[in-house]
Amino acid sequence: MDIAKKRNVGGNTCVPFLCSMLGSAFWFKYATLIGYNPTMIIVNTMAIVMNSGYLWIYYLFCGRKPLVHRYLMAILALIATTYWYVDYVLEDREDARCKLGLIACCISVLFTASPLVLIGHVIETRSTEALPLLLIASTFLVSVLWLLYGMVLGDTFVTESPTGSFIALQVQNGISVVFGLVQLALFAIYPRRRGSPASPETIRDGEDARRDLTSTTRLQQSGRKVLDSVLRERVAVVDPLQLGRTGRK
Template sequence: MQVLTALSYTAIVSTIGLFLTGIPVTRRIKKARSSANVSYTPYLAAMISTCLWLKYGILTQDYTLISVNGIGFLLNFYYVVICYSYSKDERAFYYPLLITISAMFGPLLYVKYLAPTYMHAVHAIGYCGCITSTIMFGSPLATLGRVLRTKSTESMVFSLCLMNFIVSVTWALYGYVINDIFVQGPNAVGALLGLVQLLLFVKYPSSGGPGHVYDLAARLV
């Protein structure tokens, strides 16, 4: 029980810490009165993931999942609102926002009205959560081609990769302790992807040299 409690608190603190990295970005947006150079896609993706895991936590009565994903959803919703409010082209939001709403409410409506049993509902949300989490953890690898081509990790954010690795390892251990494959599975994959990303920094150091740590708030754009 002590191990579970320690993992629970660690998971909550580390994950909320990861979500809070959007605060400096929104401050820069407000100061510049423009979100033109900020990518809002990670915040939309985080909204989908936290929404689905919040529902999973409610279904399984896991208060660790409920608390961290409830806070995470509200924070990322706030980031999206700020990005939209200071956007010079609001219409560019419409299509991504439609996809986000569909990805969130599709599974929720299925659980509410179509799932024949409680376990069907849990499994449906669990599988959807696994998919979104895996995509989020692997997102820094989107620049893999550029890294291999330039033999530099300048296009990647070390702090983000490190935090993703820590968070995914913590949640994988938490899932193992509570014997929940839906929590353990995607986070184990996330830990592996995170390790690959960190190894890229060792093999292809940026111009800052080995061990150079990027400022996360300045590079989340």
């Protein structure tokens, strides 16, 4: 990861890792409700472990650890509350499956569409340099694979309904494929090129660095002025004394 190489999180945020962990935890629970589906359990277990590793690396090099603590506690509390609600409040297993599947779909779709928050920057700069190509491509591929797997499984939350009509928010992978195609199309319309504008996070980091440098320079200049003033006062005091001693001699 770039964070581990640079030993600095830069403008990155831990929110995508937390959302991915949250979605994986919900899909893991969903897999237990449909008869302990081994494929979904293994895949989502690996996703939880990998995101935990990403979060640990982020935590090691971030400067706002209390904020990460609050985010993580909120995510864990949400997972625990949802598990409790599904296991002890909802008596109908099919009702529990539908509600949990709907929640997991919403989170997964939001995670897939999250890079589109930079679409305004992409259009303005006519460059996709700020978009994470590897993440978008891998998410698109995974969504396609899960969509195909859902067709084989015949599950409404993994693919379309048995009647053939898409159900809003239940066809998460179908929506994710569409979002992936839109994001990949941006790379064809606004290809990356050398010398393309930096991402908003990089620009903000540069502006912060320039402000810090300006403040440091002004502080140094003020220090020099104070030092010069003190030296002038010393000279003004010492010179008459030396003149008096010279006159007595």
